[in-house]
Amino acid sequence: MSEQEKTYQFLYENYPWPDPGTERGCPYSGIALQLNEQRPGYNGKPWTCPKCIHYFSEADLDNPGQYKGKDCDYTLAQKAADSAKAAGSDD
Ligand SMILES: [Zn+2]
Numbered sequence: 001m002s003e004q005e006k007t008y009q010f011l012y013e014n015y016p017w018p019d020p021g022t023e024r025g026c027p028y029s030g031i032a033l034q035l036n037e038q039r040p041g042y043n044g045k046p047w048t049c050p051k052c053i054h055y056f057s058e059a060d061l062d063n064p065g066q067y068k069g070k071d072c073d074y075t076l077a078q079k080a081a082d083s084a085k086a087a088g089s090d091d
Contacts, residue, residue, distance in 0.1 A: 015057045017046050027060070027067035028052055029075050049074070 017038045018024070024033050026049040033047040033056065045055040052072030060066070071079070 014043060015045050016059075018058060024056075024061050026052065026054070026072070027056070027064045028054070028070065028072040029078070031074075 018035065020035070022035065024047060025031060026033055028049070029051060031049060031051050034050050036042070036044065036046055036048055038046065045057040045060070047056040047058075047061065048054070049056070049072070051074035054072055
């Protein structure tokens with residue numbers, strides 16, 4: 001077996017895929033994640049957040065502590081919008 005073949009095999013089987021119909025939330029914002037199509041040649045993680053465009057694997061989502069207290073672009077934008085609203089809420 002060539003090294004190239006081995007690498008491809010590793011990438012292809014890298015991430016376990018959830019059952020269709022599984023629903024999970026973004027560990028940053030809690031927004032429902034999009035389950036990507038498992039198609040040949042796609043080596044990415046199964047989940048994408050439609051807001052922050054981060055990719056997540058099942059293992060990532062099973063270990064939410066690594067995201068605790070952290071922000072994605074979307075939660076940062078939400079916080080900025082909230083504080084802007086709080087600052088200008090005199091009307
Ligand atoms: Zn997100």
